[in-house]
Amino acid sequence: MVFFEILTSLFLMGLAGLFSLILISSMFGCFGFMLFWGAMLGFFIILDISFKWLLIGILAFYGISITLKIIRYYQMPNYDEYLSMNANAYQHGQVVCCKCGSSSVANLGLFGMYGKLRYFVCTRCRNWLYRFNVL
Structure with missing residues (x-):
């Protein structure tokens, strides 16, 4: 019974995340988002699903x-390694994407805009290029 409860909570959490973040908020805005979560809470109460397993599932999802994300960040090459691995990655004084050749790259933070763990992404093909740490 506990296994079924855990499995159902994880399934409903994934379904709720999909519909609330992608579909409901784009179709109905903030009101649709609140309405959806109100309906989901009612659904949990009707099915008598323990909120404990829902909370554990959410924490496990975000932890994983x-x-x-951290593992992928540390597997990326730094600036010097990226240039040495890709001979055509530096053209006309700019770093370019090794996949599509675009010189349009964005500087992003791993955990938000002001994070110290930063990486560059090609804006055309969304390829992660290289990482660097802000001191």
């Missing part, structure tokens, strides 16, 4: 996604 943060861990995977």
Whole structure:
């Protein structure tokens, strides 16, 4: 019974995340977002699903996604390694994407706009290029 409860909570959490973030908020705005979560809470009460397992599922999802993001960040090459691995990555005084050749790259933070763990992404093909740390 506990296994079924955990499995149902994880499934509903994924379904709720998909519909609330992608579909509902784009179709109905903030009111649709609140309406959806009100309906989901009612659904949890009707099915008698424990909120404890929902909370554990949410925390596990965010923990796994943060861990995977950090692992992917540290597997990326730094600036010097990127240029040495890709001979055509530096053209006309600019770093370009090794996949599509675009010189339009964006500087992003791993955990937000002001994070110290930064990386460059090609804005055309969304390829992660290289990482660097802000001192």
